[in-house]
Each structure stands twice: as structure tokens, then as C-alpha cells.
Amino acid sequence: MYTQAMDTLRDEGGDKPALRTAEEAQLQQRFDNRIDAGDFIEAKDWMPENYRKTLLRQISQHAHSEIVGMLPEGNWITRAPTLKRKSILLAKVQDEGGHGLYLYAAAETLGTSRDQMLDALHTGKAKYSSIFNYPTLTWADVGAIGWLVDGAAIMNQVPICRCSFAPYARAMVRICREESFHQRQGFDSLLVMVKQGTDAQRAMVQEAVNRWWWPCLMMFGPPDDQSPNSAQGMRWGIKRVSNDTLRQKFVDAAVQQAEVLGVTFPDPDLRWNEESQHWDYGAIDWSEFWRVVGGDGPCNRERLAARVKAWEDGEWVREAALAHARKSDLKEAA
Amino acid sequence: MTTNTEWPLWEVFVRTKAGLDHKHCGSLHAADPKMAVQMARDVYTRRQEGSSVWVVRSDQIVASDPSDKDMYFDPAEDKVYRHPTFYKLPGSVDHM
Numbered sequence: 001m002y003t004q005a006m007d008t009l010r011d012e013g014g015d016k017p018a019l020r021t022a023e024e025a026q027l028q029q030r031f032d033n034r035i036d037a038g039d040f041i042e043a044k045d046w047m048p049e050n051y052r053k054t055l056l057r058q059i060s061q062h063a064h065s066e067i068v069g070m071l072p073e074g075n076w077i078t079r080a081p082t083l084k085r086k087s088i089l090l091a092k093v094q095d096e097g098g099h100g101l102y103l104y105a106a107a108e109t110l111g112t113s114r115d116q117m118l119d120a121l122h123t124g125k126a127k128y129s130s131i132f133n134y135p136t137l138t139w140a141d142v143g144a145i146g147w148l149v150d151g152a153a154i155m156n157q158v159p160i161c162r163c164s165f166a167p168y169a170r171a172m173v174r175i176c177r178e179e180s181f182h183q184r185q186g187f188d189s190l191l192v193m194v195k196q197g198t199d200a201q202r203a204m205v206q207e208a209v210n211r212w213w214w215p216c217l218m219m220f221g222p223p224d225d226q227s228p229n230s231a232q233g234m235r236w237g238i239k240r241v242s243n244d245t246l247r248q249k250f251v252d253a254a255v256q257q258a259e260v261l262g263v264t265f266p267d268p269d270l271r272w273n274e275e276s277q278h279w280d281y282g283a284i285d286w287s288e289f290w291r292v293v294g295g296d297g298p299c300n301r302e303r304l305a306a307r308v309k310a311w312e313d314g315e316w317v318r319e320a321a322l323a324h325a326r327k328s329d330l331k332e333a334a
Numbered sequence: 335m336t337t338n339t340e341w342p343l344w345e346v347f348v349r350t351k352a353g354l355d356h357k358h359c360g361s362l363h364a365a366d367p368k369m370a371v372q373m374a375r376d377v378y379t380r381r382q383e384g385s386s387v388w389v390v391r392s393d394q395i396v397a398s399d400p401s402d403k404d405m406y407f408d409p410a411e412d413k414v415y416r417h418p419t420f421y422k423l424p425g426s427v428d429h430m
Binding site for chain 2 (some may be wrong): 042044045046091094095098101102105108113114115170171174178318319321322324325328
């Protein structure tokens, strides 16, 4: 899963102003040189304050997306059609939880606590990918998420494996290695439905694809000409490939895959462009994107409420575990 | 809002298979050592990546100072004679 390019939404003002001392200017120069040389930055190395803030926001939002992303699919674990599909779905949802944990750990190296990040999520201060605010109405939605949502996520995440901040890059390498199974199991599940299913089941697949197509294109974030801070992200080696480039790559790959499934995408303007050698696609409804990011998607309230409830219901367990640990320490000391 | 109810942080080291060394692979929060080992297995070895796991409280690790990095590791830089390639030997014995 992936957190979309929301890190580019707020103006961080770059890292130019307010260099107070000559020593700091020298540190900045050394940092810039290392970025230019393609070096990795480790957590304890000196870094500009805005680099730290930007990364902290991006990595924590990415982590939140993994955790909230467990909910739409988790919705179907008890109702998976076969034991095989249930095992696969359990493994996938467990992976998403694991990915969230790798990313929280990477963010913590930047000097924030897990509790702070969770508090930001639960109070609505931190965002997560808007894709998870859409519902999973039928079993076909689960397959469509694997194929399209995870497919888009992989496109987005592979370049982050080369992110200049090493703890983030290392987490992404691990995540990308595991993610490919997510997309393949989704496609496989839809393939079974269209090849061995009834007409009603084939229609179910098409309807799910219709629901997820446009939100998936939005996952890549606003168009390049409306992403004013992308240049700073590129300069810092946090962002490697532009939103529109990744989106195009995703569309080109998805069209071919859709042919194999025998489904179509709900876009009358989708056509091959001989000149550019890419698939042209229609206009994206960015007002919907901003509405969902802003909190007014189909499931925003439900998702956040589920996270807050899990946190609050788990409070006594967290406390009891700590109390048990303290008691065991005392017993050992005695 | 760092609270004293947050579980402590642990660093996780995994041996991928017998004969190899343990390698740092990440960190996690756990209330006690037993839980830390179990969670390390669940979080970092879901695909048979490990045959052994170590966990160490993060606050127990002593590290070199990253700002001294260049100075601290410099002394070895000019000691090229510590490497076998420093010695040019006749071709007939160069495989030693």
C-alpha cells in the first residue's frame, strides 16, 4: 500500500532561510554535497530541519496508510469464499500490518515517538492515503484492491527504495519484496472469477474495477503542474519520479492486464496514442480527490473510528503487559 | 506527548540460515524480552527469513558518534599495506 504524494501539499518553504551560523552553513553544504553524490543520509547524521519534517510527515503518513489499509480488506476475512482465499487474505493483511511497523520504526529514528504519531492519526492531524476511504462492497473489491491498488502502490514505492534517507529506503526494500505477492494474488482471484465464474460473478468483477479505477489514478497525487514542492522533494532525493510519470506507467501496464481479464476501465477517453506510445486517459476529477482527502469520502469516519476504538480498547492490555514486565524484573532482581 | 506508558524499543537481529551471522534488520516495541522475541519473529520472519533471532533493548546499544565519522575512521585510510593488493609479486607466484 502507499501514502499518496500528500507530502507535496503544504508549503515547507524549502531549506534556504534562517541559516544562523557559519557552522550550520557548512553542515548544509556538506549535506547538499552528499545528496548530490547520491549518498545515503542516516538517522544520526546532520540534516536540514525541513528535510527532517518532510520525511517525518511522509513516512508517518505512509505508515498510517498501511495500518488503515488493513481495514477495507480485513472486512472480508471472515467471508472469504474458500479456505485458500482466507489464508491468502490473512497473510496479506498481516503483511500490511508488518509494513506499517517497519515504517513507524523508520519514522521514529527521526526523533518522534510512536505514541505521538498515533495521536496525530487519531486526532485527524495526520493523513493517510485517500484510497482506503472507499468501501469493499463485494468479494471482487478485494481482488480489485490487490490488482489495482497494490499495483499502483508498487509503482509508487519502487522509486522510494532509492530514497536518500536510508532507514526509509531500507524499509521500502523490504516492503517492495513482499508487495509483489499482493498484486498477483488479487489478479489471480479476479482471473478465477472471470474464467470459472457465472455471468453474475463476471459482472461483479467489472463493477469492482469500475469503482476502483479512478481512485487508483488519484493515488499518484496531484498533476505535476500542481505539485509545487515536488522540486524540493526531487532535490533532496526523497522523490525520484514525478506523479504524472508514475501514473502513466501504471495506466500503460493496467490496460494490458485488463485485456487478459476481459474487463474494461470506465474511461471513454482511454485510447492508444501512436505518437507518444502511451495510453491517453480522460480528465481526473480532482474535486473528488480533495473532498476525500479533506475527510468527506465514503468511509473516512468509519475508518478513523475503527482505529481509535482499537487503540482505546487495547489500552488495558498495553498497561497490563508493562505491569507484568515490571513485576518480572522485580522478581528476577530479588 | 512521549508517555511513560509506551513499550520500550528493541533492535532486532536475524540469522537467515545456519552458518551466517546475525544481521540487524529493524526495530519494534515490546513490553518484555519474551514478547520482543515473539514479535520479532512475527514482524521480521514471515517468509522463513530467519533461523535465529536476537533482540536488544535499543537504549543498551553504545554507538560511535556519527559527526566524528570521518575523523574516527580515517586512521585506516592511509594504511594501504594492510591489503593484499598492495604487494606486487611476480606472475608465477601472484596467486598466493
